[in-house]
Amino acid sequence: MEFISQHPVLVVSLVKIALTLFVVMTALAYLTWFERKVVARMQSRWGPYYVGAHGLLQPLADGVKFLFKEDVTPPSSDIVTYILAPFLALVLALTAIALIPIGPTDVLLLGQPVFAVSNVNIGLILLFAITSLGVYGVALAGWSSNSKYPLMGGLRSSAQMISYEVSLTLSVVGVLLLAGTLNLGDIVSGPGGQTGYWLHFIPRWNVFPQIVGFFCYLTAAIAETNRVPFDLPEAETELVAGFHTEYSSFKFAMFFMAEYANMITVSCLATILFFGGWLSPFGGHEWEKFIPVAIFLALAAYCLYSIGTDLEAILHKLQFTIVVGIFLVLAAVCFFFPQYAMPPFWFILKIAVFMFFYVWARGTLPRFRYDQLMSFGWKLLLPAALANLVVTAVVWLVMHP
Amino acid sequence: MSAIPVSWYLALSGVLFGLGVVAFVFKRNIITIFMAIELMLNAVNLAFVAFSRAHSASGQVALDGQVFVFFVIVVAAAEAAVGLAIVLALAHTRQSLNVDRVNLLKF
Amino acid sequence: MIVPLIVFFACALLAVVGAVLLILAHEPIHSALSLVLVMVALAILYLLLGAPFVAAIQILVYAGAIMVLFVFVIMLLNAGVEERTDWSKIGKWVGLPLGFLLLLEIAHWLYHSEPGTAIANGGGAPPAASTFALSTAIFRQYLFPFEATSILILIAILGALVLARKDQ
Numbered sequence: 001m002e003f004i005s006q007h008p009v010l011v012v013s014l015v016k017i018a019l020t021l022f023v024v025m026t027a028l029a030y031l032t033w034f035e036r037k038v039v040a041r042m043q044s045r046w047g048p049y050y051v052g053a054h055g056l057l058q059p060l061a062d063g064v065k066f067l068f069k070e071d072v073t074p075p076s077s078d079i080v081t082y083i084l085a086p087f088l089a090l091v092l093a094l095t096a097i098a099l100i101p102i103g104p105t106d107v108l109l110l111g112q113p114v115f116a117v118s119n120v121n122i123g124l125i126l127l128f129a130i131t132s133l134g135v136y137g138v139a140l141a142g143w144s145s146n147s148k149y150p151l152m153g154g155l156r157s158s159a160q161m162i163s164y165e166v167s168l169t170l171s172v173v174g175v176l177l178l179a180g181t182l183n184l185g186d187i188v189s190g191p192g193g194q195t196g197y198w199l200h201f202i203p204r205w206n207v208f209p210q211i212v213g214f215f216c217y218l219t220a221a222i223a224e225t226n227r228v229p230f231d232l233p234e235a236e237t238e239l240v241a242g243f244h245t246e247y248s249s250f251k252f253a254m255f256f257m258a259e260y261a262n263m264i265t266v267s268c269l270a271t272i273l274f275f276g277g278w279l280s281p282f283g284g285h286e287w288e289k290f291i292p293v294a295i296f297l298a299l300a301a302y303c304l305y306s307i308g309t310d311l312e313a314i315l316h317k318l319q320f321t322i323v324v325g326i327f328l329v330l331a332a333v334c335f336f337f338p339q340y341a342m343p344p345f346w347f348i349l350k351i352a353v354f355m356f357f358y359v360w361a362r363g364t365l366p367r368f369r370y371d372q373l374m375s376f377g378w379k380l381l382l383p384a385a386l387a388n389l390v391v392t393a394v395v396w397l398v399m400h401p
Numbered sequence: 402m403s404a405i406p407v408s409w410y411l412a413l414s415g416v417l418f419g420l421g422v423v424a425f426v427f428k429r430n431i432i433t434i435f436m437a438i439e440l441m442l443n444a445v446n447l448a449f450v451a452f453s454r455a456h457s458a459s460g461q462v463a464l465d466g467q468v469f470v471f472f473v474i475v476v477a478a479a480e481a482a483v484g485l486a487i488v489l490a491l492a493h494t495r496q497s498l499n500v501d502r503v504n505l506l507k508f
Numbered sequence: 509m510i511v512p513l514i515v516f517f518a519c520a521l522l523a524v525v526g527a528v529l530l531i532l533a534h535e536p537i538h539s540a541l542s543l544v545l546v547m548v549a550l551a552i553l554y555l556l557l558g559a560p561f562v563a564a565i566q567i568l569v570y571a572g573a574i575m576v577l578f579v580f581v582i583m584l585l586n587a588g589v590e591e592r593t594d595w596s597k598i599g600k601w602v603g604l605p606l607g608f609l610l611l612l613e614i615a616h617w618l619y620h621s622e623p624g625t626a627i628a629n630g631g632g633a634p635p636a637a638s639t640f641a642l643s644t645a646i647f648r649q650y651l652f653p654f655e656a657t658s659i660l661i662l663i664a665i666l667g668a669l670v671l672a673r674k675d676q
Contacts, residue, residue, distance in 0.1 A: 136576070420530075
């Protein structure tokens, strides 16, 4: 106990890091479940249904499968780079999540800020720097597989990522002008932040003045994470090959996790920059703690109902009972600790909306051809982001002489 | 951060610059020689930031070194782009990346 | 004050190891990766020196764009194992030791230089440079170099496009 009181920074940081990693990895696993279920429902079928109740144990089964598959290494590849590439992709994707605050940075527990693993004054640029290093994972994976198709897929994918990175960073500069700071916590709730209301009911989120910037950011973010409709270099796997062809079992799982972690990172950044981060749309009153309680209790009631009617196997009923237990615990936490639970609740809700949007796009849109993709990025998106920046700067100068 | 003397940073910068010179002189692949140039530029950037720190008083920061580093990075980017374009053109005509093969103007 | 010391030595070691690997690597792709390691180590050293914005720009531009360009070109040209043309005997037995001597001499004289020894364990540590102060300096005092470098980048883009185009 003395150690804890003498080194509070170290202990609290380690706890925060461990908790963040655990939560993010679980979220990654269940994001795959979410995606498969939603895409399946959009295609009028069930999705994972048999492994666990409603497919809830499917990520576990996939994880076990990935661990026990045979690890095939192509014989003539560059072994150091071959092993380094998926590790690099995953490490960078997970590091970026550490920079994101999920609540106000001045809420303290044991004297340390509790909602942010790290709160740097240049958080936004550092986040973009780590994202730009993520190109290496893809490029090196394509190169070290020592085969034509992964090389082409890797080159195309990394060229796409670099092109859309420029538009990504430029579309954010308008928000930077409005916020006046690079600190992610201050962009939400600092002096240039997004607290307060216009006309007493429209929350002062940056999406309203920066709507063009938001759509540029969203498009560039989807392209940056190699998702549909921009996933030609990756979806060549369905036709021929992609940059992770020669990877099997755990290394492929690492690429997979890195892709979802990148999705989470850009969604977090979108909520912080454009949608007010952890700020509630209703203004932070006392009665708001009943909203998550109501939602979780409703979900628990639905699960109890489906235990009674839908599920037949005893194991499935047991799993759904555990799910009901989790929802009840979450409702209790939101009710009894509102100042620690409400900001993350709103933040995660907004991220969940973005995740749904990603999966919805995947289930709906056809993909771009590669030359259409590159010309869209350079000839349409970059001028749009630049125009947004110029107009924002002119309006800002006029309003603040 | 006042426990680390600025001279240690300068020594590290010198070591890196020297290693860059050795790489520049002794490597045969054009791209590796370019990378040695970038290593030398990085060593010089470190010296600039160290000097900027050395000239800062306790209340205010002397920013000139950091501004210069900013411009050095920008110029290095431009130079890398043009240089690699030249390397691409060279590789297409001479079919080799060995700098010893680029000897048509040799007396 | 032990933590900055450990970080400094770790990053200095990483930077020197990266530079040595650049020299000793057989394949250009390994040299490129060790140069990225050097750049990341230097970015952490910039953080220690109170230049956070420069550190972020170093990773964003240098390690994240320029080195990616290098890796691209290596991959496009399929630069495999370097041919080892044997060095001349003078080069190996006299040049290499003299090169390392040059390295040690530069380090020695920089170590004993005036600004180095004057700021030993000096007084108050200056605050880290804020982005606002840096951008004020760039856009007011150094406006002309800023505009000149933007024209330089434009020329570089045009030059690279023209040079890399295949003859038609």
